Amino acid sequence: MSVREAVQVGRLPWSLECSACGKTRPAGGLAGVCDCGQPYLVRYASAPPPDVKSLLAERDWTMWRYREWLPLSDGEQPVTLGEGGTPLLPVPRLAARHGLSQLWVKDESTNPTGSFKARGLAAAVTRAVRAGAKAFVVPTAGNAGVALAAYAARAGVPGRVYAPASTPATILSQIRSFGGDLVLVEGHIGDCGAAARAFAAETGAVDVSTLREPYRIEGKKTLGLELAEQLGWTLPDAIVYATGGGTGLIGMWKAFGELTRAGWLRGTPPRMFSVQAAGCAPVVRAFEAGDDACAAWPDPSTVAAGLRVPRPLGDRLILRALRESGGAAVAVTDNQLQAAARELQAEGIDACPEGGAALAGALELEARGLIQGGERVVVFNTGAGWLYRS
Numbered sequence: 001m002s003v004r005e006a007v008q009v010g011r012l013p014w015s016l017e018c019s020a021c022g023k024t025r026p027a028g029g030l031a032g033v034c035d036c037g038q039p040y041l042v043r044y045a046s047a048p049p050p051d052v053k054s055l056l057a058e059r060d061w062t063m064w065r066y067r068e069w070l071p072l073s074d075g076e077q078p079v080t081l082g083e084g085g086t087p088l089l090p091v092p093r094l095a096a097r098h099g100l101s102q103l104w105v106k107d108e109s110t111n112p113t114g115s116f117k118a119r120g121l122a123a124a125v126t127r128a129v130r131a132g133a134k135a136f137v138v139p140t141a142g143n144a145g146v147a148l149a150a151y152a153a154r155a156g157v158p159g160r161v162y163a164p165a166s167t168p169a170t171i172l173s174q175i176r177s178f179g180g181d182l183v184l185v186e187g188h189i190g191d192c193g194a195a196a197r198a199f200a201a202e203t204g205a206v207d208v209s210t211l212r213e214p215y216r217i218e219g220k221k222t223l224g225l226e227l228a229e230q231l232g233w234t235l236p237d238a239i240v241y242a243t244g245g246g247t248g249l250i251g252m253w254k255a256f257g258e259l260t261r262a263g264w265l266r267g268t269p270p271r272m273f274s275v276q277a278a279g280c281a282p283v284v285r286a287f288e289a290g291d292d293a294c295a296a297w298p299d300p301s302t303v304a305a306g307l308r309v310p311r312p313l314g315d316r317l318i319l320r321a322l323r324e325s326g327g328a329a330v331a332v333t334d335n336q337l338q339a340a341a342r343e344l345q346a347e348g349i350d351a352c353p354e355g356g357a358a359l360a361g362a363l364e365l366e367a368r369g370l371i372q373g374g375e376r377v378v379v380f381n382t383g384a385g386w387l388y389r390s
Contacts, residue, residue: 014071016040016214019317027071030131030206031214039211039314041254042071042218047262056229061085063119063222069258071127071218078126079155081112083119084222088230088378091347098363102376104236105359106227108383109350113150113174115143115383116223120247123219124208125151133157135205139192141244141305142171143383148208149180160199162192167305169390188300189244190310210245211313220248224255227378228265235270237375238327240362242354242382243274243283244309246318253321270378272327273370274318275361277302277334282311283318287329292316303334304353306382328370336360344381352388355381 012027020038025031033039048068059065063084064072072078087107095103108116121144125136136159138148145161152159160181163172167184175182185192193209200207210216228235235256241249249272256269276284280300286293294315300308312318322329332340334353340363341356349355358379365371 012071012073013046014042014044017043028131030128030133032207033212039217039317040214042214044258047258050263053233053264063122063219063226066222066225069221069225069255071123071215076130078122079129079151080122081118081150081154083111083122084226086110086226088227089349091344091349094343094347098366099373100362100366100371100377101374103362104376104378105344105347105349105355106223106378106380107349109352109355109381109385113143113147114387115147115352116220116248116380117143117147117383118150119222120216120219121147121151121208123215124213125155125157127215128206128208128213129155129157133206135159135203136208137162137196137199137205138208139163139189139196140167141189141308142167143306143387144210145180145182146171146174146178146387149175149178152180153178160196160205162195162199164188164192164305164308168388171305171387174387188308188310190296210247216247217251217254220251221255223248223380224252225259227252228256228259233264234266235268236378237270238273238365238371238377239270240273240275240358240365240377240379242304242307242357242361242380243276243312243318243329244306244354245312246274246283246314248380248382249274249321250314250317253325269325272321272325273361273365274322274327274329275357276329276331277304277307277337277357278331279334280308280310281331282309283315284329284331286315286319287322292319294319304337304357305388306352306354307357328365330361330364330368332357332360332364336364341385345385349381350385351381352383352385354383355379355385358382
């Protein structure tokens with residue numbers, strides 16, 4: 001049966017599998033988490049063969065150029081603002097200064113709404129609207145709220161955003177400017193998440209919180225697809241990624257596995273490294289303790305708003321990716337990440353604090369001998385620094 005025929009009889013060419021208990025369900029309708037409380041992952045009926053690469057030359061440089069790898073039915077158009085297609089920038093002066101001879105920055109600040117959150121929310125909103133969503137809700141440390149407000153507006157569907165009152169003023173202004181129904185909460189993103197779930201239960205709004213629906217991972221997966229293409233269908237030795245909710249890290253690791261199994265890649269997958277702020281480092285603590293899940297971090301505190309996630313729902317998936325890849329987790333101080341962000345800005349890259357954390361983490365990993373000077377290393381600047389400046 002062709003993809004088109006499958007869609008016509010009500011089936012989609014993917015299903016959902018629980019990341020913990022393995023339970024599966026069809027992809028139709030509005031999916032949340034599994035009955036066991038853990039996230040679903042998208043599993044495709046088949047993978048595109050390597051000769052599909054030849055089609056990419058004719059397509060726009062957005063994340064949807066990889067539509068065969070994404071949850072789109074045959075002929076379906078996504079809700080899009082042109083997300084993806086971000087530059088992979090060599091930084092030779094910075095690399096030479098720190099003894100990293102092959103260092104690149106994947107600069108997600110050029111996305112619509114100014115951050116990597118555009119990728120995940122574009123995919124989530126696309127699938128939810130197709131399934132009949134009439135309203136959205138999301139808790140945010142900042143950038144996810146901006147993205148949800150923009151993509152909900154693009155789809156013509158209302159969106160509510162719960163954000164900590166301490167969120168940078170420019171980010172809150174952006175949420176309002178896209179028409180988001182913004183509610184400020186005294187507390188951290190965990191408190192906002194509780195409020196969002198209560199609102200969803202009361203009103204029927206679709207909760208697009210990190211990993212509480214299955215499609216933000218698929219949008220973030222395009223970070224890995226894009227990186228592989230930009231490196232000529234090879235992969236770096238190490239990826240260093242600042243981790244709050246961890247969807248990007250989980251998505252990239254999923255992408256590398258799918259690409260490898262389909263024969264699209266040469267070489268071995270990269271070691272994945274998670275960087276957190278010293279004032280909120282549940283993944284680092286769990287990794288170092290050998291635990292399979294994170295305990296909640298009390299009183300999270302850091303200037304990097306996106307890293308103030310006391311206990312990510314995807315903790316098991318993050319830790320699994322770090323260990324399967326041979327990577328690790330490291331914490332950096334606010335002083336370290338701010339200094340590193342200034343170094344990136346001196347290269348013309350408008351780094352957010354989380355981008356600074358990624359670079360600071362790479363330098364810390366090199367100092368510990370976990371990254372070697374001659375290896376190919378990619379750090380991610382996940383958003384624009386201007387969003388944090390009032």
